[in-house]
Amino acid sequence: MKELTYDVQSGIHRSAEEEWMPHVAMSPKFFEWHYITLPMTGANGHQYFMFICAFNFSSEIYKQVATEGHPEMIPEGMKIYSTMLHMCDYTTDLFKSGGGPVIVSAYAAFDTENNALTLTNPEIKLYLNFRYRGDEVYIYCRSDVFECELKCTGGSRVLWMQDRPDKPGFIREGAEGDWSFYYSLPKLPYSGWIRYRDESGKEIYTDVTGQGWIDRQWGDFLTKTWEWTSFRFADGDRINGYNFAGGYQVLTYQKENGETSFYTDYKVIQNGYARAFDNTWTSYGWDFELPCKDGYYRLEPLSNKNYIPTPGNTIFEGLCKILDKNGEQVGWAAMETMDVKMMHNAPNEEFNNFPS
Numbered sequence: 001m002k003e004l005t006y007d008v009q010s011g012i013h014r015s016a017e018e019e020w021m022p023h024v025a026m027s028p029k030f031f032e033w034h035y036i037t038l039p040m041t042g043a044n045g046h047q048y049f050m051f052i053c054a055f056n057f058s059s060e061i062y063k064q065v066a067t068e069g070h071p072e073m074i075p076e077g078m079k080i081y082s083t084m085l086h087m088c089d090y091t092t093d094l095f096k097s098g099g100g101p102v103i104v105s106a107y108a109a110f111d112t113e114n115n116a117l118t119l120t121n122p123e124i125k126l127y128l129n130f131r132y133r134g135d136e137v138y139i140y141c142r143s144d145v146f147e148c149e150l151k152c153t154g155g156s157r158v159l160w161m162q163d164r165p166d167k168p169g170f171i172r173e174g175a176e177g178d179w180s181f182y183y184s185l186p187k188l189p190y191s192g193w194i195r196y197r198d199e200s201g202k203e204i205y206t207d208v209t210g211q212g213w214i215d216r217q218w219g220d221f222l223t224k225t226w227e228w229t230s231f232r233f234a235d236g237d238r239i240n241g242y243n244f245a246g247g248y249q250v251l252t253y254q255k256e257n258g259e260t261s262f263y264t265d266y267k268v269i270q271n272g273y274a275r276a277f278d279n280t281w282t283s284y285g286w287d288f289e290l291p292c293k294d295g296y297y298r299l300e301p302l303s304n305k306n307y308i309p310t311p312g313n314t315i316f317e318g319l320c321k322i323l324d325k326n327g328e329q330v331g332w333a334a335m336e337t338m339d340v341k342m343m344h345n346a347p348n349e350e351f352n353n354f355p356s
Contacts, residue, residue: 003023020130100124102120281346
């Protein structure tokens with residue numbers, strides 16, 4: 001496998017399809033991921049939410065993170081990935097998370113003929129295949145959490161994040177000196193199936209449909225804390241918002257016709273807070289004041305149980321209804337936020353916008 005280089009000095013990138021291939025670590029703080037979030041409607045009438053993420057921890061600093069300070073555990077010539085899997089059935093209040101490390105050679109991790117990332121770890125019963133070619137995206141995941149096969153279209157529509165006029169697809173990743181390349185495949189209608197076991201151990205199989213969203217990001221950064229929001233409007237418009245813990249913001253708006261504009265300022269208003277299983281707190285329920293579209297939207301999450309454990313950083317990531325000024329639902333959003341002590345958005349803190 002040929003790993004790709006990248007250039008944070010010029011900010012120039014290849015096409016989305018070409019950049020699907022993993023990158024070689026070009027600095028000690030290189031990091032990248034493939035990330036898909038999936039609202040799902042089951043043929044059984046259930047409302048699901050699922051996400052699958054593969055992180056590339058091949059740089060010097062992130063190897064230390066992934067191995068908890070023991071990079072010597074990675075054999076010479078091998079790379080370490082980490083996978084994160086989550087699914088919930090909002091209809092039955094079932095929440096399942098899993099994933100884990102994958103140590104693999106660069107040649108085994110990517111199939112250039114099919115433009116597919118492939119990761120396996122028999123110890124956690126994991127086989128993951130992300131394939132992207134032209135307008136089609138294929139996702140297969142087998143794990144001890146769930147199994148799914150999804151066939152998507154819409155891969156030719158790309159949203160490149162942007163925070164400066166001359167560099168679409170290249171942004172400051174929150175902190176000074178942190179840079180990333182970032183694109184989304186924001187409108188991926190799909191069909192397929194999922195299989196999992198409910199709390200009683202009974203196997204559930206159902207066909208599913210929905211619209212997925214993939215984020216592909218790589219670069220040189222140590223920033224780890226933010227709020228990320230993907231607005232998926234019923235009229236086909238898309239908004240990708242990145243609200244970093246230090247106050248830096250990036251927001252990109254793409255209309256259904258592909259017309260794209262970018263902004264570096266918007267307001268997230270915390271309507272409440274929720275406590276995770278480890279007693280950390282995050283904001284919960286949000287109003288957004290945006291510089292585009294209709295300007296104001298409320299996100300109403302479906303559950304306060306969408307918490308995912310990660311080393312040193314418990315994450316809330318869940319499906320939300322998008323409500324307009326009249327309280328009418330106009331789409332769905334995936335909302336990701338983190339510990340208020342890291343986001344500094346608890347009551348009376350710097351980035352708190354709790355309604356008076």
